[in-house]
Amino acid sequence: MSQLSSHLFISVKQLIENAKSSIVRNINTAMLLTYFEIGKVIIENEQDGKDRAEYAKETLKNLSKQLTKEFGRGYSVDNLQWMRKFYLMYQNRISEKYETVSRNSAEAVIYESVSRNSFFSLSWSHYIQLMKIENSDERNFYEIEANQNNWSVRELTRQFNSAIYERLALSRNEKEVKKLAQKGQIIEKPTDVLKSHYVLEFLDLNEDNRYSESDLETGIINKLEHFMLELGKGFLFEGRQRRFTFEGDSFFVDLVFYNRLLRCFVLFDLKIGKLTHQDIGQMQMYVNYYDRKVKLEEENPTIGIILCKEENKTVIEFTLPENNNTIFAKEYRAILPSKEELKKQIG
Known part of the structure; x- marks a missing residue:
């Protein structure tokens, strides 16, 4: 194939692939907006019923049978109930312009919305998981993070089960917690990357101490993708056992990462026991070395994180300076935390 022919093929291929991606996005958006409209029609129909509970139950059952016969799978009673909930939870998202359009132009609303703006950027399966979260701030946070980080439904479920929202909220004041619901996790300073603790259930470690620090390190390396998802945004793996x-x-x-958002190295020292002042002193040496010998002048100060089985707040308080912003x-x-326990700590 000549160079000209090859260039032509690549150009045409790119156009086709872009078109396919656009079609998939538009189909997904159209489907979600259709489900939204179906939910709205169901709610409006219920409000006209005399005995709302029984009326709604019987109506959805009949509607499901008719739609399934006409269009096939996807219109079970359960799915219709999710569409109903979808409208109730997200009705404020659709602008007044589209909310006030007459029922006769519902189809035009859907397709005009597709061409102008995507109100819903995730898949229907994502939204089913999100609708299980009753707290609207928490639900908004997970939607933003799933969209920004391209989380699969499985990863979204894992992040929710590991209570990432609560773990981030525990280290923030009320104003910063509100930002989580509005903008997701914003990384601007070292403390923004920190959670109250880290959940490593994917390593399949026992809660007892019958494993070594080497086992912990090897487990993390073997499940590096999972570990980096747990760390959060902007992390790039640089190496292990850097000498x-x-x-x-x-x-x-033990482990060296670079955070491209903070523009600094992030060092991890792994400890299977309770934190000691020697551990902090060792990390201080690591951080000093990277700051003086490795980092570039335009890069920000190195962050050191000691990942331990048990913190010692008193040792931390009297070993580190009050204005510490580099060592944590x-x-x-080793197991998923109790979301209820974390929610109580938030208050």
Whole structure:
């Protein structure tokens, strides 16, 4: 194939692929807006019924039979109930312009919305998971994060089950917690990357201490993609057991990452026991070395995170300076936490 023919093929191929992606996005948006409109019609129909509960139950059953006969799968009673809930939960999202259009032009509303703006950017399966979250702020946070980070439905479910919203909220004031619901997780300063603790249930470790720090490190490397999803936004893996030497003595940093949003190195030291002041001193040396020997002048100061089985708040308080913004100790959990317990801590 000549160079000209090859270039032509690549150009045409790109056009076709872009068109396919656009079609898929538009179909998804049209489907979601259709489900939204179906939910609205169901609600309006219920309001005209005399005995709302029984009327709605029987109506959805009959409607499901008729739609399934006409259009096939996708219109079960359960799915119709989700469409109903979809409208109730997201009705304020649709602008007044589209809400006040007459029922006769409902189809025009859907397709004009597709061409002008996508109100719903995730899949129907994503929204079913989101609708299980009753707290609207929490639900908004997960929708934003799923969209920005391209979470699969499985990853969205995992992040919800691991209570990422509560773990981020625990380290923030009321104003910052509100931002989570409005903008998702914004990374602007070192503390923005931190959670109250880290959940490593994907390593399949026992809660007892019958594993070594080497086992913990190897488990993380073997499940690196999962670990980086747990860390959050902007992390790039740089290496493990990074070595440096002072006067013949060698030292090794367990895990080294770079955060492109903070523009700095993030070092992890793994500890399977309770935090000690020696652990903090060791991390301080690692951070100092990276700041003085590795990082570029235009990059920001290195962050050190000691991932330990048990924090020691008193040791942290009296070992680190009050204005510390570079070294942190965080617990990890080998099993998923209790969301109810975390919600109580938020208050």
